[in-house]
Amino acid sequence: MTEPKLKPAPLAYNNESFLASPDGRILRLLSEYIEPLSRFRREQIQDTVVFFGSARVPSRDSAANQLNDVRNNGAGVAAAQQARDMKRAEAAIDMARYYEDARRLAHLLTEWSAHIPARRRRFVVTTGGGPGIMEAANRGAHEAGGRTIGLNINLPFEQFPNPYITPSLNFEFHYFFMRKFWFAYLAKGLVIFPGGFGTLDELFEILTLAQTEKLAKKIVVVIYGSEYWKKIVNFEAMVDAGVISPQDLELFKIADSPEESFEFLKEGLTRYHLGPQQPKRTGEAATPEIAKTRP
Numbered sequence: 001m002t003e004p005k006l007k008p009a010p011l012a013y014n015n016e017s018f019l020a021s022p023d024g025r026i027l028r029l030l031s032e033y034i035e036p037l038s039r040f041r042r043e044q045i046q047d048t049v050v051f052f053g054s055a056r057v058p059s060r061d062s063a064a065n066q067l068n069d070v071r072n073n074g075a076g077v078a079a080a081q082q083a084r085d086m087k088r089a090e091a092a093i094d095m096a097r098y099y100e101d102a103r104r105l106a107h108l109l110t111e112w113s114a115h116i117p118a119r120r121r122r123f124v125v126t127t128g129g130g131p132g133i134m135e136a137a138n139r140g141a142h143e144a145g146g147r148t149i150g151l152n153i154n155l156p157f158e159q160f161p162n163p164y165i166t167p168s169l170n171f172e173f174h175y176f177f178m179r180k181f182w183f184a185y186l187a188k189g190l191v192i193f194p195g196g197f198g199t200l201d202e203l204f205e206i207l208t209l210a211q212t213e214k215l216a217k218k219i220v221v222v223i224y225g226s227e228y229w230k231k232i233v234n235f236e237a238m239v240d241a242g243v244i245s246p247q248d249l250e251l252f253k254i255a256d257s258p259e260e261s262f263e264f265l266k267e268g269l270t271r272y273h274l275g276p277q278q279p280k281r282t283g284e285a286a287t288p289e290i291a292k293t294r295p
Contacts, residue, residue: 047186049187051106053102057193058099102137104140105191123188129165183202189220235249
C-alpha cells in the first residue's frame with residue numbers, strides 16, 4: 001500500500017502567514033530598507049530635496065471650485081452652516097497659494113538640477129507622495145521634466161499616491177520610522193510648507209538631528225510662509241526662554257517666495273554639496289552616497 005505523500009511545506013520566504021506575523025517583523029523592516037535602496041541605486045538617485053507640508057492644501061483651481069460650490073449650494077442650507085462652509089472655502093482659497101508656490105519652487109529646483117554635470121541624479125524633489133503640498137511639489141518637478149519621488153505610507157485617511165510621482169520611484173511604507181529614515185538619509189535640502197501634526201513632527205526631527213550634529217552632512221532648510229509659521233511656532237520665545245540658543249536659528253531660513261527659497265537652496269546646495277569637499281568635523285562620518293551606502 002502506497003503511503004500518502006505530504007504536501008511540501010512552503011519555503012520560509014514564500015510563507016505569507018509567517019512574513020505577516022510578529023516573528024516576521026524583522027524581515028519586513030529589512031525589506032523597507034533594502035528594497036528602496038535597490039531601487040534608488042537602479043534609478044541613479046544620489047540625493048534629494050524633500051518637501052513637507054499639509055495633505056489638505058488644495059490647488060488654486062480646486063479651491064475656486066470649492067468656493068463656487070458653497071455659493072451655488074447656499075439655498076436651503078441653514079445660515080450657520082452656510083457661514084461655516086464659506087469660512088472653510090475662503091480659508092482654502094488663502095491656503096491654495098502655498099500649493100502653487102510649492103509647485104513653482106519644485107519646478108525651479110528641477111530645472112536647475114537637470115543642468116548639474118553629474119553621473120547620478122542630484123537633488124531630486126521628494127515628498128510623502130500624497131495630495132496637497134506633496135502633490136504640488138511632485139507636480140512641479142514632473143512639469144519640469146524631472147524624476148520625482150513619493151514615499152507614501154498606509155494611513156486610514158488622506159494618503160494615496162498622487163499622479164505626478166515617477167512610477168519607478170513610487171514607494172509604499174508600513175513603518176513610519178523607515179519612511180522617515182529615507183526622507184532624512186538622502187536629503188541635502190528640506191522645504192517645510194504649512195502643515196499639521198505630521199509636518200511639525202518632520203520639521204522638528206530634522207532640526208533636532210542638525211542641532212545635535214547627528215547628521216553627517218549639511219541639510220539646507222527652508223521654512224516657507226512666515227505668516228503661517230509665526231502664528232504656529234515662536235522661535236524667538238524659545239531663545240528668550242533659554243531652551244534653544246540664538247545660533248540654533250541659523251539652522252534654517254524663513255522665506256516667502258519660490259524665488260527667494262530657490263536662491264537660498266541653490267546657494268547652500270552649491271556651497272556644501274557641489275563645491276570643494278568640505279572638511280569633516282572630528283569623528284564625523286562620511287556623507288552617504290547611495291552607490292556605496294552603509295548603515
